[in-house]
Amino acid sequence: MEVAVVGSADFVTGFLLAGVRKTFITTDADLEPTLKEALKDEDIGILIMNSEDVEKVSMPLRIALDDSVEPTVISIGGAEEERTHLREKIKRSVGVDLWK
Numbered sequence: 001m002e003v004a005v006v007g008s009a010d011f012v013t014g015f016l017l018a019g020v021r022k023t024f025i026t027t028d029a030d031l032e033p034t035l036k037e038a039l040k041d042e043d044i045g046i047l048i049m050n051s052e053d054v055e056k057v058s059m060p061l062r063i064a065l066d067d068s069v070e071p072t073v074i075s076i077g078g079a080e081e082e083r084t085h086l087r088e089k090i091k092r093s094v095g096v097d098l099w100k
Contacts, residue, residue, distance in 0.1 A: 001045025004071070006031075006038055011050050020048075032057055039064065044071040051075040 004022040005015040012023045022044065026034045031053060038047055047068075054062060054075045065073045 001071075002043050003046045003048065004038055004041070004044045005048045006034055007050045007053055011053075015048065026053075028056060032061055035061060035065070039068060039071065041071075047071040047073045049073065049075050051077045 002022050003015075003020050004024065005012050005020055006024040006026060008027075009025050012025050016023055022041075024034045024038055035049075035057065038044060049065075054065060057065070
């Protein structure tokens with residue numbers, strides 16, 4: 001399983017420098033089709049996105065991203081509420097609360 005990143009060139013570049021090989025550089029116009037493609041990729045175990053991009057997608061796709069376990073979708077750059085949500089997603093995908 002691989003880690004993948006979807007987002008703008010600025011967002012993705014940092015992950016490329018950190019060694020993430022599977023990246024999808026998108027604009028607002030092609031964000032949804034790119035996300036749907038990434039969700040179908042069986043090699044992706046974790047999909048990282050900017051939380052601002054999550055807000056741009058349609059509600060049905062946002063629900064699919066939120067409910068997805070494989071790949072687990074993680075949004076970065078949110079408030080405290082987003083971090084709490086991340087904890088619940090990790091607990092659901094791993095089966096253990098890692099903060100306890």
